[in-house]
Amino acid sequence: MQINPQKPWLKNYLAGVPHEIDLGSHSSIVELLEESLRKYPDRIAIVSMGHAMSYCQLDMLSQDFAAYLQTLGLDAGARIAIMFPNVPQYFIAMLGTLRAGFVVVNVNPLYTARELEHQLRDSGASVLVILENFAHVYQEIADQLLVKKVIVSSVGEVLGPKGVIINLIARHIKKLVPQWRFPCIKFNQALKIGLGHGFTKQKLGLDDIAFLQYTGGTTGVSKGAVLLHRNILANIIQIECWLEPALQHRHQQQLVFLCALPMTHIFALTACGLLGMRKGAKLILVANPRDISGFIKLLMKYPDINIFPGVNTLFHALIHRPEFKAVQLPNLLVTIGGGMAVLKKTADLWQKMMGVPIAQGYGLSETSPVVCVNTPFVKEFTGSIGMPVPSTDVLILDDEGVEVPFGSPGEICIKGPQVMAGYWNRLEETEQFFTPEGYFKSGDIGIMSADGYVHIVDRKKDMIVVAGFKVFPNEIEEVISMMPGVSECAVIGLPHRKLGEIVRAYIVKDNPELTEAQVIQYCKEQMSSYKRPRKITFIDEMPKSNVGKILRRHLRD
Template structure:
């Protein structure tokens, strides 16, 4: 199977090359160091009104790298980061890579069970964690093999203001549950590193840079193994694709709004890494769910050029009257990813800002960008756009044969940004690649004759809540362990706020089991976006003749019941 026609190439914006060409760096570390050398006096990030320059970022991350090297970790050691968007995330990520180690991104909202799985599966030696979540680690510390825990706070690196922030967070908001762990503070680790000399390791394009966890095509969280070449390729593809939006614009420094969490692959590449490649300023937003504060931030930052977000966030903003008063005169591109952008949201956004949402598509396994609309579009297209330079997309049937234009099939991707495989899971890796090396996304799409693809359905039962993947298998396994539950099935249902929400069907073994008990159990066992919004008790669940629960029928039942309300 080949794809000789590449119909999307005739639709490419003028000046965008068809292929990526040779990567200009030998590793991500080379890319960072070029930016440090070129832009030492530029501000690299802004956080709570405080700035950090590229020189600061260079020094802090180098010291952090030296500290990590002083721990005596083995080559290729995994170092986990469990932080929101604060300067420590950037410093830690850069320091880990500069030390020659592998970054493991961890969602800070994980429960103890989820955290234990990820630390164990990755074999992480070190964890950098925000104090707000340290109590979660405390619950499983004896079950994991960490050599060192580094704890930080929201205000640790921003001086006097930071002390006030930490006081309010700890004592007024009471957002730091009691915790007791053997640890070192982030600042102390950086200070210790400053007394050491960092040894620059040999890093090649074929070394692993990130373990990015995803459910893949099943419910078990597994890590997409992303090499330096995968991420670098995607940064360069993003750069080439955005060039038409920058053309003839005399911009001294690009300003990125980092509202999406940088532990998520979309923001990691589109903000943290691409931003550094461009010598950009990253406006760090630690809590994008606080919409009122985000609107105030936007109002005070009219210079923002690049605004990546998920549909949920765009929707939350355009529904606020006060956002409609915000002026973003310098906005070049609003990028929608992580989940499908809804037409109504895109139209409202464009009416409010004058700038369309440029929808793209990708996965953790593709670093993430595989397809995206042109930055020159004048309105919402309803498609995921075109494959980025050097990327091939084919639509295949169940026998891995290419289907005609306009015919639904599985979206399959081949390109330099596609992962090497799943960490320590050769069988899972084998299952998601065709014999010709195309990654099977699990999404059903149709491609038209101009090379534009539209996602129409999902092959897998994955649920997308505000851009985060939720896998029914995982939730069913967790809920099935609850006393009083005989059988359970999980589906996604449409939700105006989050795109989709989790609905759980349960057959009781204990008649006294209540919805409240199930909600409370899920609160203990599952992070927020995975928790059910709706629970329905039933006498039985629809099944095939071999006993497999039919989620499709449950989705139909839920849809019918919703229509009759």
């Protein structure tokens, strides 16, 4: 394989951005974050539903949570599954888990029981920490005793006196908490036990596992990307260095990060939550960004927002609401677009309304996630995903693993300290996704210009991206094929103006009475909303290869 040693993007780095990062000053993510907890004790760390929590309070509560976990007699490296939307309990549990020396398994709170069961089984999680709004999902699989302990929290549990009112509204007025019943311990009770027990500080190293971040990769089965403390630490520092030119004049002022994307998603976790804590920022949490009206009211309440990470669907939803015209964010420094492709029409409208362009970036769960990003001083939306961040090498390779010329499409392959250690308990699959030289094969097709800017062209596999979430046809096909009346099923992605893509299912039925409505209802019971097919097409016969493999490309054509 030919390797271009020049790294042409380096000559375009902004002044002050290093070509390489240094991890020598910290031994773990915990050490990095505890530095902020000590440095900014009186600063507001988190604002949630109008309630503020200081860095000092976050420090103490996360220690209490860590101490509680240490009372459970868990094995070294035990996995703790956390299933929260953006509420303070997520940060308490996540930070507490890391401080206790255990591994965080982020769980999408929108998961169905089937999806949750797979992740708990695959990760071997010992503990599940879940919001009561989603406890009914676990209820469906509770009798399987998948975990040793379940910790259940309510929305308002750590929000002081105001939390009592919030819980009352959530449970009895808005009816947001379906009935559930299984043995558990309440979140505040766990904190109280931890406080009485006392926290024992753990010795952690760069090669200890920090997160299992579940992703479909490109083969369909949801897999846990093993992210070491080294990987996440590197990506925090890489993004910090990249943004420093835009932030250098604000060191004495507290930055304000908008946390609208779910923290269980790797983009939000690293580029918003962890980076924000590293900078001693105030994190404005949005528990339900799909409530666009409520979201806009929140934006009007916090005009001092500096950093706004988002995805195309979120930007699109905001700018097409008439009331968004009244939103003023005069201190907005950077709008970062990730998770899915940002559409030019959306980006241009955003810049026209907010006065700040969207700096598009690119990454994967397997890369902690940021690989490439545009500079924070980009003047307008370019369609490019920018340049590789410091200490990162990107090659565009053909199917034989040979580097292609500038301007030619090939698979984006990545090497850097943010690249995962591998897939959890999947050695063979891990080996398939790395070149002999140690580059991670992303499965995405891209083009690199002569000056080092990268553009995404297409996806190598059949993956579908709905509103920034990866959807894998194999999983959907397997679920639908289990439905009575379905003989065969194939799934493809269709372009969609708002969501980027939607799922379309082609079905050969063996029950002539089967209807589209029945299939949609079945999918609603089995899958998260973003995975469900929006279009159902019944056909008489699937196009297949001579070995019987269904040819999705024929369906797309």
